[in-house]
Amino acid sequence: MNKIKAWAKQLKQQIYVLYLAYKDERVPWYAKLLAASVVAYAFSPIDLIPDFIPILGYIDDIIIVPLGIMLALKLIPREVIMECEAKAEEMMLNGKPRNWVMGSLVILIWILLGIWVGIVLYELLN
Structure with missing residues (x-):
């Protein structure tokens, strides 16, 4: 260990x-x-x-x-x-170092992914 x-x-x-x-x-x-x-x-x-x-x-x-x-x-x-x-x-x-740029990039990717999934689901349901 x-x-x-x-x-x-x-x-x-x-x-x-x-x-x-x-x-x-x-x-x-x-x-x-x-x-x-x-x-x-x-x-x-x-x-x-x-x-x-x-x-x-x-x-x-x-x-x-x-x-x-x-x-x-x-x-x-x-x-x-x-x-x-x-x-x-x-x-x-x-x-730890704090890298706000990379953290912001990860959050932006998650937001864009969420928007994309929302759009795809919206189009599939309509």
């Missing part, structure tokens, strides 16, 4: 590293795009496979997120990663 907790803590720190790295100007655009996508997916309440589906629901958390982290870290220059690791440790001690 301690190994799982340590692994989860390490993943969380790596997500913070990516969060900091995608804001750094030394990171290539394609690495920024991947890092931002992984961070948004990891922090988002929307999953590729919903968690309520037995076993399969947690595959994205166990496989997809770590693979995205690993790939994004390979694309980011090592000196940037080292600087971001130090900042991420400090961040973990002080609390």
Whole structure:
């Protein structure tokens, strides 16, 4: 159980590293795009496979997120990663970052999805 907790803590720190790295100007655009996508997916309440589906629901958390982290870290220059690791440790001690832009984007997607479902249901019923 301690190994799982340590692994989860390490993943969380790596997500913070990516969060900091995608804001750094030394990171290539394609690495920024991947890092931002992984961070948004990891922090988002929307999953590729919903968690309520037995076993399969947690595959994205166990496989997809770590693979995205690993790939994004390979694309980011090592000196940037080292600087971001130090900042991420400090961040973990002080609390989560608040990214209102990404949060607003997730809310906007849910609102648009709700409107679309409403329109489709309205057209089906009429």
